Amino acid sequence: MDRLKAILQDLVERSSEITAVVLATADGFPVEYASRSGIDVDRQAAVIASLASLASRSTEMVDIGQPEEILVTSQRGRMFVYRVGSRAALGVITAKDITTGLILLKVRQVLPDIAEELEKVLTGGRETV
Amino acid sequence: MGEVKIVITGPVGVGKTTFVRSVSQTPVVETEEVSSVDIGKSTTTVALDFGTVRVKDVLIRLFGTPGQERFSFMWEDLMEGATGFIFLVDSSDPDSFPRAKRMLQFYTSNYDTPFIVGATKQDLEDVWTPEEIAEYFGLPKWAVRGVVSTDGESARSLLVYFFEILAQKGGGRWID
Ligand SMILES: Nc1nc2c(ncn2[C@@H]2O[C@H](COP(=O)(O)OP(=O)(O)O)[C@@H](O)[C@H]2O)c(=O)[nH]1
Numbered sequence A: 001m002d003r004l005k006a007i008l009q010d011l012v013e014r015s016s017e018i019t020a021v022v023l024a025t026a027d028g029f030p031v032e033y034a035s036r037s038g039i040d041v042d043r044q045a046a047v048i049a050s051l052a053s054l055a056s057r058s059t060e061m062v063d064i065g066q067p068e069e070i071l072v073t074s075q076r077g078r079m080f081v082y083r084v085g086s087r088a089a090l091g092v093i094t095a096k097d098i099t100t101g102l103i104l105l106k107v108r109q110v111l112p113d114i115a116e117e118l119e120k121v122l123t124g125g126r127e128t129v
Numbered sequence B: 001m002g003e004v005k006i007v008i009t010g011p012v013g014v015g016k017t018t019f020v021r022s023v024s025q026t027p028v029v030e031t032e033e034v035s036s037v038d039i040g041k042s043t044t045t046v047a048l049d050f051g052t053v054r055v056k057d058v059l060i061r062l063f064g065t066p067g068q069e070r071f072s073f074m075w076e077d078l079m080e081g082a083t084g085f086i087f088l089v090d091s092s093d094p095d096s097f098p099r100a101k102r103m104l105q106f107y108t109s110n111y112d113t114p115f116i117v118g119a120t121k122q123d124l125e126d127v128w129t130p131e132e133i134a135e136y137f138g139l140p141k142w143a144v145r146g147v148v149s150t151d152g153e154s155a156r157s158l159l160v161y162f163f164e165i166l167a168q169k170g171g172g173r174w175i176d
């Protein structure tokens, strides 16, 4: 199993509150994902890219820098989006009752590894999942 | 003074973002991100373009869409409350016409919103004329007009033309 898949799989397996993670290019293609159940990864990747871009424009406009974390709290769960450099974004879907700060901590731990692996993928030509 | 929402749409690379940028009288919102595949340009719109422009006493809110199909959820979201849409086609790239036609059909089959087609890049040589494009798309001649998206005046005159047609036709079926 390639390393990127392993990192994402590990994130899901070690955290019962995380139901899915999707790594998308900034222009909305899926790079890799891990999920407890079926997920429409193509559509998710596009939506994650849109969210990440809109969040950046929103915070730039009010001069508060780049978003560190985008949190969408929904009726039955939460969705977090993190920018991975300027070329990608990571979407994390979780259960509703979670300690939100914990997700940021967990993602921060693996973000450098993801960024490193992503660099290889993006320079070596994009693979689709 | 009235306000309207107009959507600027069409396939990738036709000049939607350029159109909004060159015609807007206020700073635009763009969502350009680096493209990871070869689409003939380095960046691509992933959510929307936004700008505003006054034509006579009407404030137009312009919403540009992404061109790529995987962002089609934005095509639908942005049409919410739109008075009309301008569908841009790249007059210099007939290879893109079949896809453009399918995309236009998406709009015309889901919305009965008034629209015109803007035949962009009319400043380039050997491009299709608006008349030829109208014929290809099976549209009346008045529904297709040439435009140069990079030129603010030209972009503006396309909007003015759209409003003239809107005023002339009033309600009823848009295209028979
Ligand atoms: N010559 C010429 N180039 C144009 C025109 N409109 C757009 N372009 C160029 O076409 C490319 C794609 O434009 P863009 O606005 O990003 O297209 P979009 O994908 O529809 O948003 C850019 O390099 C523009 O400068 C036009 O009317 N004439």
Ligand SMILES: [Mg+2]
Residues within 6 Å of the ligand: B016, B017, B018, B044, B045, B065, B066, B067
């Ligand atoms: Mg664009």
